[in-house]
Structures are given as C-alpha cells and as structure tokens.
Amino acid sequence: MSIGATNARPYLEVKDLNVRFETDDGIVQAVTDSTFSVEAGQTLGIVGESGSGKSVTSLAVLGLHRTRSNAKVSGEIWLDDQELVTATDEQVRLLRGGKMAMIFQDPLSAMHPYFTVGSQIVEAYRVHHPGVNKKVARERAIDMLARVGIPQPERRFNDYAHQFSGGMRQRAMIAMALVNDPKLLIADEPTTALDVTVQAQILDLIRDLQDEFGSAVIMITHDLGVVAELADDVLVMYGGKVIEKGPALEVFQNPQHPYTWGLLGSMPRLDREVRDRLNPVKGSPPSLINLPSGCAFHPRCPYAGRNGNRSFNEVPLLHGDVHKVACHLPPEARTEIFQQEVLPNL
Amino acid sequence: MLAYLIRRLFNAVLTLLVVTAVTFGIFFLVPKATGTDPALLYIGKTSDAASVEGIRVKMGLNDPIVVQYGKFLKGLVAGRDYANGPDVQHCPAPCLGYSFKTDQEVTPLLLGDLPVTLSLALGAAVLWLIMGISTGVISALRRGTVLDRVVMGGALAGVSLPIYFTGLLASAIFVYWLGWLPQGEYVPFTESPGDWFVQLILPWITLAFLFAATYARLTRANMLEILGEDYVRTARAKGLRERAVIGKHALRSSLTPIVTVFGLDLGALLGGAILTEKVFNLRGLGYQALTAIQGNDLPIILGVTLIAASFIVIANLIVDLVYGLIDPRVRLA
Ligand SMILES: Nc1ncnc2c1ncn2[C@@H]1O[C@H](COP(=O)(O)OP(=O)(O)OP(=O)(O)O)[C@@H](O)[C@H]1O
Ligand code: SF4
Ligand SMILES: [Mg+2]
Numbered sequence: 001m002s003i004g005a006t007n008a009r010p011y012l013e014v015k016d017l018n019v020r021f022e023t024d025d026g027i028v029q030a031v032t033d034s035t036f037s038v039e040a041g042q043t044l045g046i047v048g049e050s051g052s053g054k055s056v057t058s059l060a061v062l063g064l065h066r067t068r069s070n071a072k073v074s075g076e077i078w079l080d081d082q083e084l085v086t087a088t089d090e091q092v093r094l095l096r097g098g099k100m101a102m103i104f105q106d107p108l109s110a111m112h113p114y115f116t117v118g119s120q121i122v123e124a125y126r127v128h129h130p131g132v133n134k135k136v137a138r139e140r141a142i143d144m145l146a147r148v149g150i151p152q153p154e155r156r157f158n159d160y161a162h163q164f165s166g167g168m169r170q171r172a173m174i175a176m177a178l179v180n181d182p183k184l185l186i187a188d189e190p191t192t193a194l195d196v197t198v199q200a201q202i203l204d205l206i207r208d209l210q211d212e213f214g215s216a217v218i219m220i221t222h223d224l225g226v227v228a229e230l231a232d233d234v235l236v237m238y239g240g241k242v243i244e245k246g247p248a249l250e251v252f253q254n255p256q257h258p259y260t261w262g263l264l265g266s267m268p269r270l271d272r273e274v275r276d277r278l279n280p281v282k283g284s285p286p287s288l289i290n291l292p293s294g295c296a297f298h299p300r301c302p303y304a305g306r307n308g309n310r311s312f313n314e315v316p317l318l319h320g321d322v323h324k325v326a327c328h329l330p331p332e333a334r335t336e337i338f339q340q341e342v343l344p345n346l
Numbered sequence: 347m348l349a350y351l352i353r354r355l356f357n358a359v360l361t362l363l364v365v366t367a368v369t370f371g372i373f374f375l376v377p378k379a380t381g382t383d384p385a386l387l388y389i390g391k392t393s394d395a396a397s398v399e400g401i402r403v404k405m406g407l408n409d410p411i412v413v414q415y416g417k418f419l420k421g422l423v424a425g426r427d428y429a430n431g432p433d434v435q436h437c438p439a440p441c442l443g444y445s446f447k448t449d450q451e452v453t454p455l456l457l458g459d460l461p462v463t464l465s466l467a468l469g470a471a472v473l474w475l476i477m478g479i480s481t482g483v484i485s486a487l488r489r490g491t492v493l494d495r496v497v498m499g500g501a502l503a504g505v506s507l508p509i510y511f512t513g514l515l516a517s518a519i520f521v522y523w524l525g526w527l528p529q530g531e532y533v534p535f536t537e538s539p540g541d542w543f544v545q546l547i548l549p550w551i552t553l554a555f556l557f558a559a560t561y562a563r564l565t566r567a568n569m570l571e572i573l574g575e576d577y578v579r580t581a582r583a584k585g586l587r588e589r590a591v592i593g594k595h596a597l598r599s600s601l602t603p604i605v606t607v608f609g610l611d612l613g614a615l616l617g618g619a620i621l622t623e624k625v626f627n628l629r630g631l632g633y634q635a636l637t638a639i640q641g642n643d644l645p646i647i648l649g650v651t652l653i654a655a656s657f658i659v660i661a662n663l664i665v666d667l668v669y670g671l672i673d674p675r676v677r678l679a
Binding site: 059062064067069093094095096097098101102104106109110111112113114115123124127128160162176 | 490579673
C-alpha cells in the first residue's frame with residue numbers, strides 16, 4: 001500500500017452533516033449528524049423509507065440547498081479534498097454538473113418541457129466547457145445519447161422530453177448527468193418511475209458506465225434488492241439519521257438494527273405469496289419537527305423495552321468497526337433476536 | 347400543427363358568426379323591448395306616417411328578423427344598398443349601417459376612431475409588460491423582503507384604484523402641479539409623432555399602471571411556482587449560473603401563461619378603453635361607444651361591439667397559435 005493511498009481521503013467524505021429547514025410549523029431537522037464516505041469506483045447505497053432524508057442529503061452534497069433561504073446546512077463535505085460547506089457559491093457551482101452530477105427520480109419533471117433534450121445536454125456540456133463551440137458540443141451530446149443506448153441519437157436530439165418513453169427519458173437524463181465525466185454520480189431513485197425490465201436495463205447502464213469511468217456512485221433507493229445487487233456499502237437512514245451502515249454484504253447477511261430488519265421484511269420476494277409479500281414496518285415515520293427522544297425508532301420498535309428502556313437515551317452510531325449500528329441492544333441480544341424471531345419470518 | 351391551425355381558424359370564424367347573431371339579436375330586440383320604433387330614431391318623432399314607412403322599407407325594418415340578419419351579414423361581407431323605390435343609398439362593405447343621430451355611415455366613423463384606441467392600447471401594453479414582468483420577477487426573487495412587500499403593496503393599489511382616480515391624480519400632478527406635461531388633445535401620429543407621444547404619456551402610464559399591477563402579481567406567482575419545479579433544480583444541478591437558471595429556464599415557463607392573459611387583455615382593450623378614453627378625452631372607440639350608449643345610437647353600439655368582439659376573437663386565435671409555438675407539448679400533441 002503506497003503512502004499516497006493511506007493518506008488519501010475517500011473521493012467523497014461527509015462528516016456530521018446536519019440539514020434543517022425553518023418552516024412555519026417549526027424547524028424541520030431533515031438530516032442529523034450524518035457521516036459517510038464513498039471511494040472512487042465504489043457504490044454507496046442509501047436506503048430508508050419516504051421522508052428519511054435521502055434526497056435532502058444528496059442535495060446537500062450538490063449544494064442545492066444554498067438557494068433556499070430557509071435551509072441551514074452544517075458539517076463538512078469533502079469532495080476530492082475540497083470542502084464544500086464553507087466554499088463559495090461560485091466554487092460549488094463550478095463543481096455541480098462537472099465533478100459531481102445527479103440523476104433525478106422523475107425524468108419527465110426533471111427536464112425542461114420547452115427545450116429539446118439535446119439542447120439541454122449541450123447546455124450542460126457548455127457550462128463546463130465554455131470554449132467549445134455549438135457544433136462540437138452537439139456532437140458530444142449525440143455521442144452521449146448513443147452511449148446510453150438511445151437509438152437514432154441524431155434524430156432524438158431534437159425531441160422534447162415528453163416525446164421520449166420513460167426508460168429513454170431516464171437514459172437521456174443519465175446522458176446529461178454524465179456529459180462532463182463526473183467523478184461522483186448521485187442517482188436519486190433513478191428507476192422508481194419505470195417498469196421492472198426497464199429498471200434492470202437502467203441499473204445495468206449505470207453500472208457499466210461506472211466501470212468505464214471509475215466514478216463514485218451514490219444510489220438512493222427504496223428497493224433493497226437494488227442495493228444488494230449494486231452497492232459496495234450501504235447506509236440505512238431513519239428520521240434523518242444514519243442508523244446502520246457497513247459493507248452491503250455484511251448488512252444484508254447480518255443486519256443489526258431492528259429498523260433494517262423491518263425493511264428486509266418489507267422486501268418483495270418471489271418465493272412468497274403475493275398477498276404476503278409486502279409487509280412494511282408498522283407505524284408511521286417520525287415527525288422531523290419533534291423527533292422522538294433517544295433512539296428515534298423507539299415508538300415503532302418491537303424490542304424497545306428489552307433493554308431496561310435505554311432506548312430513550314441518546315444513541316450514537318456505536319457498535320462495530322466497519323459495520324456500525326445505532327441501537328442500545330447489546331450485540332448478543334441483537335444476534336439472538338435476529339436469529340430466533342426475525343429470520344424465520346423473513 | 348396544420349390541423350390545429352385549421353381547427354382554430356374554423357372556431358374563430360364560428361365564434362364571430364355567433365357574436366354577430368347575438369349582437370344583432372340584441373339590436374333587434376332592444377327597440378322592441380323599450381317600445382321604440384327604430385324608424386323613428388332615424389328620422390325623429392315629428393315625422394309623418396308616410397316618411398316613417400318609407401324609412402322602414404328603405405332600412406328593411408319590415409322584414410322578418412332572419413331576413414334582416416341575412417342582409418346585415420351580406421352588408422358586412424359585400425356591402426349593401428338601402429333602397430326605397432328610386433331612392434338608393436349604397437353602403438360599402440363592411441357595412442355597419444348608419445348612425446341614428448347623425449346619419450353618418452358607421453364604418454368610416456369607427457375607423458376614424460381606431461388609431462386613437464390602437465395608439466393608447468399598444469403603447470400601454472408595451473409599458474405594462476415591461477413594468478409588470480420585471481417587478482414580478484424581482485419580487486419573486488426577493489420574496490419576503492421589504493422590496494417585495496413594497497412592490498406587491500403598490501401592485502395591490504394598482505389593481506384596486508380605479509382609472510378615473512389614478513388618471514385624474516396623474517393629470518393633477520404632472521400637468522397642473524409640476525407642469526411637466528402639456529395639457530392638450532390627442533394628436534395623430536401622422537401629424538406629429540412627437541406631440542402624439544407627449545399627449546399619450548399620461549394615458550399610457552395610467553392604463554399601464556392598472557395592468558402592470560396584475561402582471562406583476564401574476565409573474566411573481568408563476569415565478570415562485572416555477573422556481574420549485576424539478577427542472578429548475580436540474581438546471582442548477584448542471585452548474586448553470588443563477589442568471590441562466592432564472593432568466594432562461596424559469597422565466598421561459600413563467601411567461602407562458604402570461605401570453606394568454608396578455609392576448610386577451612390587449613384584445614379587450616382594442617375594442618376601446620372606455621374609462622381611460624373618457625378621463626383623458628381621447629376620442630377613440632371607447633369614447634364613441636360611451637357617447638352612443640348615452641344617445642341610444644344603436645348602430646354605433648352594434649358596430650363597436652362587433653369590432654371589440656372581433657378583436658377578442660382574433661386575439662384568442664393569435665394566443666392559441668403563439669401558445670402552440672412556445673409550448674412543444676401543445677404543438678406536437
Ligand atoms: N425545503 C424544505 N423545507 C422543509 N422541509 C423539507 C424541505 N425539503 C425536504 N424537507 C423535509 O425533509 C424530509 C426529508 O425529505 P427527503 O426528500 O430527503 O426524503 P427522502 O428520504 O428522499 O424521501 P423519498 O423516499 O420520499 O424521496 C421530509 O420530511 C421533507 O418534508
Ligand atoms: S435502541 Fe431500542 S428502540 Fe432503538 S432500535 Fe434499538 S431496541 Fe429499538
Ligand atoms: Mg427523495
């Protein structure tokens with residue numbers, strides 16, 4: 001191992017990220033003390049139910065909360081050895097769409113309805129290549145459309161987003177995100193709006209492009225199957241907090257947090273009767289304005305009383321070296337519960 | 347796009363036909379309802395029965411309404427002859443008949459008023475678009491600040507204050523008190539562009555103030571909505587400068603609904619801005635209509651109504667076409 005390698009930071013390193021929004025109803029604590037990192041060439045999966053802060057986290061990395069006057073972001077975000085929370089708006093703007101890019105959930109609403117898909121890709125390319133003339137940029141855009149598997153790219157270049165099918169639209173969105181060879185790609189539920197076969201194609205495409213460019217990828221999803229398939233590491237979020245993280249294989253084979261167990265239980269499985277397939281975690285997501293004290297999951301956790309009510313105390317991300325979990329249950333107790341009560345029902 | 351165009355054109359013609367039928371119906375019914383004889387309105391109550399009957403024949407007032415309407419339509423398209431035996435009066439197309447009061451042909455009378463109304467409406471439109479859109483955008487970008495509140499307060503005043511108040515106030519200040527603008531009458535552009543301009547400044551500003559207020563509120567509301575759209579976030583995520591995000595991506599969509607409102611407002615104004623014309627003594631279509639209503643001069647009222655309606659229908663048509671041009675989702679649907 002070279003000295004450079006040991007000293008180098010991961011390509012993206014986020015430390016103690018906090019994002020809160022001031023609203024009329026009170027302060028929304030959307031992300032609390034989130035710490036994670038992604039190496040170049042690696043994929044981090046972020047999972048968690050709706051409202052757990054996945055999108056807010058990724059928008060924070062891109063500095064997209066800066067234009068919201070009610071948003072407050074603190075902590076550290078290091079991208080390729082540059083700190084972004086304290087950087088100027090202009091510094092972050094130059095990185096956006098350049099070194100770091102994002103693919104959004106719904107490509108129809110994420111593309112401008114009045115500009116052709118091609119012109120939007122050209123625009124993305126030219127912001128970061130100001131010297132390049134229109135013709136070259138156009139060729140680059142067409143080349144990208146071809147790369148992501150869009151047939152007849154010269155012709156599709158002049159089409160509008162609404163003329164594309166859902167899968168083609170998401171491909172075009174990916175072409176736009178990748179046009180400047182970003183070293184960090186954040187995909188925020190890139191396949192939710194698509195049907196299953198198209199989903200698989202899009203995920204394959206992202207994986208192939210990642211192999212080709214060696215980018216770091218953050219894959220945000222509700223679908224644990226996607227994470228299991230694509231991610232090297234996984235981050236489980238609940239109520240804006242990271243409650244479990246570690247190597248994906250580890251987390252799937254030996255999940256530690258009761259909420260993660262719940263998520264695994266809600267996974268659709270082929271060997272299960274259709275009516276039994278979905279089995280979501282009981283109860284509703286926590287209010288981010290009044291987060292439950294201590295372990296935020298305790299109102300919904302079936303094991304909350306098992307450790308002398310310590311669940312109401314603050315719980316840091318504690319146990320484990322690479323596989324970390326925020327739960328007061330001692331590791332032995334957790335293993336026992338998982339083996340005897342959870343696994344048989346999965 | 348061609349099918350869309352043809353459909354729209356067809357609709358426009360149909361609408362105009364309905365408008366003529368309705369206005370003509372009213373024209374026919376009003377004298378009936380009030381018990382006045384149109385023939386008497388032409389020649390005065392003192393006339394003897396024979397000459398009244400002569401007028402009836404000449405104007406076709408004895409025909410059934412459908413026949414009268416048919417002749418009226420023919421007059422609009424091809425002109426018509428009013429005849430009572432050897433006494434023939436030709437009214438060239440588009441024939442709108444004769445004024446009850448002065449016996450003048452309505453069409454040339456109204457055509458003479460048109461430049462005044464056109465000057466007023468078009469000038470004011472340019473002004474209110476610039477004022478309304480720019481303040482609306484600024485207000486949206488500075489939402490919640492003192493500037494935003496001041497601008498929106500001003501806009502509220504603009505919407506709620508009547509023209510005769512703002513108009514008279516503006517005259518009092520700029521003409522009588524400060525003396526910056528001369529007191530005077532409308533001067534045709536062809537006579538003296540400079541005087542035309544100077545004389546129209548106050549009416550333009552007064553009228554524009556009223557509309558700019560609406561446009562500022564509309565632009566602000568649209569802009570705020572659009573700024574929350576996913577594609578604006580995408581534009582930022584690409585690394586575009588805030589100037590391009592606002593000025594290109596957000597503004598483009600914010601202005602689309604304004605095209606509709608603008609077309610309809612302008613169309614309506616071209617039929618005459620009654621209050622503004624009255625306050626500033628501009629002898630345009632609105633002024634003419636007001637005088638005609640006061641004098642019960644039905645042919646002129648009918649004429650102005652038709653012109654106003656045509657402008658609205660045409661404006662609608664243009665709006666639809668422009669909309670098709672700026673929104674590919676409409677064009678390619
Ligand atoms: N601008 C904002 N102002 C106030 N609250 C916000 C804002 N943006 C997000 N939130 C809140 O932050 C919380 C986290 O939202 P986020 O979009 O990150 O959830 P998510 O995990 O991406 O959910 P989903 O799976 O539905 O996309 C939500 O409760 C949301 O209401
Ligand atoms: S800390 Fe308590 S409430 Fe929270 S997950 Fe663990 S057992 Fe459940
Ligand atoms: Mg989300």
